[in-house]
Amino acid sequence: MTGNPQPAPARTILALGDAFYDPVAAADFPQAIMRFRNDRAAAEIGVDELNDDAWVRHFGRFEPILGSLGEPLALRYHGHQFRQYNPEIGDGRGFLFAQFRDRAGRLVDLGTKGSGKTPYSRFGDGRLTLKGGVREILATEMLEALGVPTSRTLSLIETGEALERNDEPSPTRAAVLVRLSHSHIRIGTFQRLAYHRDAENMARLVDYVLVNLLDQPGGPDGPARLLDAVVARTARLAASYMAAGFVHGVLNSDNINVTGESFDYGPWRFTPTWDPAFTAAYFDHAGLYAFGRQPEAIHWDALQLAVSLRLIADAEPLIASLDTFPERYQAAVTDALLWRLGVVPRGDSQDRAVIQAVEQALRSTNGSIDRFFFDAFGGTLPAEDAFADARGALTGYAPRKPRDHDYWRGEPCSLLIDEVEAIWSAIDERDDWVPLHAKVAAIRAMGAALS
Template identity: 75%
Template sequence: MPPSPQAYQPESTILELGDAFYDRVAAADFPQTILRFRNDRAAAEVGLDSLNNDEWTAHFGRFQPLHDTLQQPLALRYHGHQFRVYNPEIGDGRGFLFAQMRDGAGRLMDLGTKGSGQTPYSRFGDGRLTLKGGVREILATEMLEALGVPTSRSFSLIETGEALDRNDEPSPTRSAVLVRLSHSHIRIGMFQRLAYFREDDSLRALTAYVLCHLYEEEPGDDAPIRLLDLVVQRTARLAASYMAAGFVHGVLNSDNINVTGESFDYGPWRFNPTWDPAFTAAYFDHAGLYAFGRQPEAIHWDAMQLAVALRPICDAEPLIAVLDTFGDRYQRAVSDAILWRLGLAPRDAETDRALVQTIEPVLRSTSTPIDRFFFDSFGRVLPGSYGEEWAEARAALAAYSPRTDRSHPYWAGEPCSMLIEEVEAIWAAIAENDDWSPLYVKVDAIREMGAALAAAPATR
């Protein structure tokens, strides 16, 4: 169902924080601006779908300011642990916060960029994005949204006409600028930077800002504890949703974790073909730090870094107590996420957890394709083609009630997947023939799957 018409409601709340939190920057002047993708479904949610293509390109390729929001882009300042090594020399190096507005639910939303040019944090980088990187992000965000993962949205992709040199792909390669729609771009690393410089007043200000504008709560004396509690809850859900989707983010550094628990910044992502805990997405992740099965651990570790950053303005004991809730919250969330993808109505926490613990070992030991399993078992008992090793899982599934039926036309076809071979094929059509139709066809297919899966995952 298309979203109901939404009025454009501009905001600029980030300016309340002041210049200590960002740098005012300008976008690069690109040789070309060729519109390749506009997400009208997302645009409708923030009242921007009425822009014609020329207006769209002026705002999201030339970065002419939108009405009544930020009049100059802001490169946010942050630090972060990158593969567990603290890096104080990062920040928005090829992106910026371009605009803020409200969506139809009243949430504060950000339009941020990737590949928009150099900033004070670019170091030796060119501040650009490859066109392939932009295409990959569209595919990742569309697939994750359909699979119930809280994620940023790929809002716009514009090809920019520059030839880029990269070490990890054939060069020179085509360039692009991407715009993302997110429920904030504030990262754990932003708190880490303030703690690093011992800016306690700024820590308090950022804590209050997040609680007030992103969680719609009035900050009280326990503001740091309340913030950590909310972030732990949201990030536990994020970790669970990755697992149910069979997704590997690839780079779960603390500067890549949003304080609203919304997934974003897709580099070397992959979808796991089978339930392989050791499966990695990044070729440089030699130790498997961010492997599929270690993602909950990695996200919990990042939440710990937020607790450490909040320590200058809060006692340790209540922060530790909140961190200790991550495991239980993750277990509940992963049960909810997997039941949702199975098309089943939850029962009680113990029974739901037992179902997951029955299914997961068989998925792993049989190397059953993840997408095929969830497609075949959606809202019903397993087909007879699943052998005797599935007997216990079949009996456990049969005890549940479906939350919806299989009447949507999607269920008459084949499961929608997004494995690396298809990603490369979609890119090859663009790179070799400038044929964008496979990308658009795939986006339509993904959205059809999302419609068939229906309502958002339960949360408890």
């Protein structure tokens, strides 16, 4: 797709028809206090010049954006949640508020979290805690800096409500968040159509995704090409999680975007060490979505897309694409880890030998992931005996960029749970937002040093 000279509002989702969504109204919040606006992301869609009042009207009161959707839409989908199929879900505390074509010509969705009840809220209140919003800011900023394809947090507005929650001290403060992402079409969107045996709308959805999100034409072989693209993108997503030391926590099929972009951060964490059994969600008792099992989990979700597409496609080409996931993942995780090591890939079997040796050493030493990658950037590995094989394998690799950014003269930027809790405590106890904004600045400095 050729780039557009200027971003522009869009309403492309309407071409799918009303079988895919329900018009809803945003909650009428008692207050709207702007707490975070991401002007860097906003510039991509041309809304960075909004003044604060207009920002709150659009992203706290959800006044429609001229040229985009006239009313919010709660999207319909199903999904496997911890491997149990659930046909009763959908956008339960969020909606699609607007669409844009960004400066690169890509279709971008503005989706919400905590914007009120919808037909899919079930027993929920449709709200988001302020702590949950703060955590999503931190997750998206850190992942973007570490090269993970991720949604961005565009806006966080405190809403003046007191929420009751079972898993944190209550009542607690409420907020509404707006995220910017390249679509909110999930694997679960396809699963819902397969569940209802709706072949006509399945074909319509395949063409929508191919044309508007993947820059490909529709056509009879569309389902196979769609799956192939999703397998490639989700393999890269899984690889980027591993290189970042990130654990999403809830890799259900309704949380996997067909563009391969990570989103919807609930009980996420960064693992302090290379521990494959490390989990993020306190309720993940079996470790289904543990750090080391994330590639397996995402591959399984891609399988559910293949199963759904069988409604309108032959099995053979779908199986062929699905079977490429392991190979694509291995190539992607090699590239992602070499990127974080700060060296130029050679493009041969030696690359994989380096990664195998580094992974083995990290696991055996149980050291800090963040300290290791900070010190090793450019190809200088620790002098410990455990890294001897990795040092030998890395001989001859060139640094991909110099260590001349100010970031390298400080300490490694990490985002472990204790710091996340401390940032929240400053807000909760003293209404002190300085630590949050300082952390965002530090994360962006790291991103500039790595990119």
